[in-house]
Amino acid sequence: MKLNEHFSDLQDSYLFSTIAHKVAAYQQEHPEKEIIRLGIGDVTLPLCDAVVQAMHRAVDEMGRKESFHGYGPEQGYDFVKEALQGYYAKRGVVLDLQEIFVSDGAKSDVGNILDLFSSENTVLIPDPVYPVYVDTNLMAGRKIVYLDANEQNGFLPLPDPSIKADIIYLCSPNNPTGAVYSRDQLKAWVDYARECGAVILFDAAYEAFLSDPALPRSIFEIEGAKECAIEFCSLSKTAGFTGTRCGYTVVPLALEQEGVSLNKLWLRRQTTKFNGVPYIVQRGAEAVFTEQGQRQIHKAIDYYRENARMIAGALREMGIWFTGGENSPYIWLKCPGGLSSWEYFDRLLTEANVVGTPGAGFGKNGEGFFRLTAFGDRDSTAEAVSRLKKLSLSN
Numbered sequence: 001m002k003l004n005e006h007f008s009d010l011q012d013s014y015l016f017s018t019i020a021h022k023v024a025a026y027q028q029e030h031p032e033k034e035i036i037r038l039g040i041g042d043v044t045l046p047l048c049d050a051v052v053q054a055m056h057r058a059v060d061e062m063g064r065k066e067s068f069h070g071y072g073p074e075q076g077y078d079f080v081k082e083a084l085q086g087y088y089a090k091r092g093v094v095l096d097l098q099e100i101f102v103s104d105g106a107k108s109d110v111g112n113i114l115d116l117f118s119s120e121n122t123v124l125i126p127d128p129v130y131p132v133y134v135d136t137n138l139m140a141g142r143k144i145v146y147l148d149a150n151e152q153n154g155f156l157p158l159p160d161p162s163i164k165a166d167i168i169y170l171c172s173p174n175n176p177t178g179a180v181y182s183r184d185q186l187k188a189w190v191d192y193a194r195e196c197g198a199v200i201l202f203d204a205a206y207e208a209f210l211s212d213p214a215l216p217r218s219i220f221e222i223e224g225a226k227e228c229a230i231e232f233c234s235l236s237k238t239a240g241f242t243g244t245r246c247g248y249t250v251v252p253l254a255l256e257q258e259g260v261s262l263n264k265l266w267l268r269r270q271t272t273k274f275n276g277v278p279y280i281v282q283r284g285a286e287a288v289f290t291e292q293g294q295r296q297i298h299k300a301i302d303y304y305r306e307n308a309r310m311i312a313g314a315l316r317e318m319g320i321w322f323t324g325g326e327n328s329p330y331i332w333l334k335c336p337g338g339l340s341s342w343e344y345f346d347r348l349l350t351e352a353n354v355v356g357t358p359g360a361g362f363g364k365n366g367e368g369f370f371r372l373t374a375f376g377d378r379d380s381t382a383e384a385v386s387r388l389k390k391l392s393l394s395n
C-alpha cells in the first residue's frame with residue numbers, strides 16, 4: 001500500500017505550538033506576571049439565552065418517543081434553511097432552499113468542497129491567509145499560485161489578468177488581516193472568475209462583524225456571483241458556536257462547470273460522506289436567526305467590536321499602521337520600529353506581557369506584521385491596550 005505522498009508537502013504547523021512554548025517558558029521564569037492573550041481566535045462569551053433555551057427544548061424532544069429525531073436530512077432541516085433564507089433575503093439575496101447546506105462548520109466544508117474539483121486545477125490563494133486553504137490543497141497535490149496581499153494594496157489584492165486560475169479563495173472580512181473587500185472590488189473578482197471560468201470559494205465566516213452597510217456581507221450581493229461562486233459561513237464567531245459546531249454553505253443552482261451542476265455534485269458528496277448536524281444543534285442555530293436571537297448575538301458582537309475599537313484607537317494614537325478592527329474582530333498591524341513578527345512577539349510578551357500572533361505564521365507576506373484579536377474580555381483588553389501604549393514609548 002502507498003500513503004498519500006502529498007502529506008509530506010505540508011509544513012509542520014509550528015505557529016501556535018511555538019507561541020504556547022514561548023509563553024509557558026516566560027511564565028515559568030516570571031510566575032508573578034499576569035499575561036494577557038490577544039492572540040486567540042476563539043470566542044469567550046457564552047451562547048446567548050435564545051440558543052440555550054432552544055437547545056434545552058430540543059433535548060427534551062429527543063428524550064420523548066413521540067418527538068425523538070434520528071437521522072435528519074444530510075443537508076440540514078428545512079427550519080434552519082428557511083431561517084437562513086430569511087437572513088439572506090434581508091440583504092436582497094434570494095436563495096432557493098436547495099442552495100443551502102447546513103454543516104458542522106466552515107472549516108470542514110472549505111476542505112471538503114475540494115472533493116468536487118480535479119487535483120489538476122490551479123488554485124489562487126492570497127498570502128497571508130487562513131492556513132486551511134493552503135493545507136487542504138497541498139494534501140490533494142494541487143498547484144497553488146499565491147497572490148500578494150500587502151501594505152500597498154491594503155491586504156486586498158485584486159485579480160491579475162495574467163494569472164490563470166481555476167479555483168480562487170477569498171475571505172472577507174479577512175482572517176488574519178481584518179481587511180474587507182468593497183462591492184466594486186468583489187465585482188472585479190466575480191468578473192475575472194467568469195472570464196477565466198474559475199470558481200470563487202468565498203469565506204464569509206466574519207460577515208456578522210460588518211457594521212458598514214455599504215460593504216457586502218455575501219458574495220451573492222454581487223451581480224453574476226451565482227454563476228461563479230460558493231459561499232461558506234459559520235455560526236462560530238457570529239453566535240459563539242466554536243464548540244457547538246454549525247455552519248452553512250451556499251452552492252447556487254446556477255453554478256455549473258463543464259455542463260455539470262456543482263450543487264448536484266455537492267449534494268451527492270454530502271449525502272455520501274456526511275450524516276448531518278445534530279438536531280439539537282440545528283434547533284440552536286435556528287434560534288440565532290429569530291428576532292430575539294439576533295438581538296442577543298449582536299450584543300455579544302458589539303462587545304467584541306468595542307474591544308476592537310479600543311485596540312484600533314490605541315494603534316491610531318501610536319501612529320501604527322493597521323488594517324481591520326472596524327468591520328472585523330481582527331487587527332493586523334505593522335510591527336513598529338521595523339521589527340520582524342517574532343521580534344515584536346518577544347517584545348510584547350516580555351515587556352508588556354501581552355500575547356498576539358506573529359503575521360509570519362500566515363504566509364511570507366505576513367512577515368513584519370502582527371495579529372491581535374478582539375475576542376478577549378473587556379478588562380483584559382483594556383489593560384493590554386494600556387500596556388501596548390506604554391511599550392510604544394520605549395520603541
Ligand SMILES: Cc1ncc(COP(=O)(O)O)c(C=O)c1O
Nearest residue numbers: 105106107130175205234236247
Ligand atoms: C476564515 C475562517 N474560515 C473558517 C473558519 C472555521 O470556522 P468553523 O469554526 O465554522 O469551522 C475560521 C475559524 O477560525 C476562519 O478564521
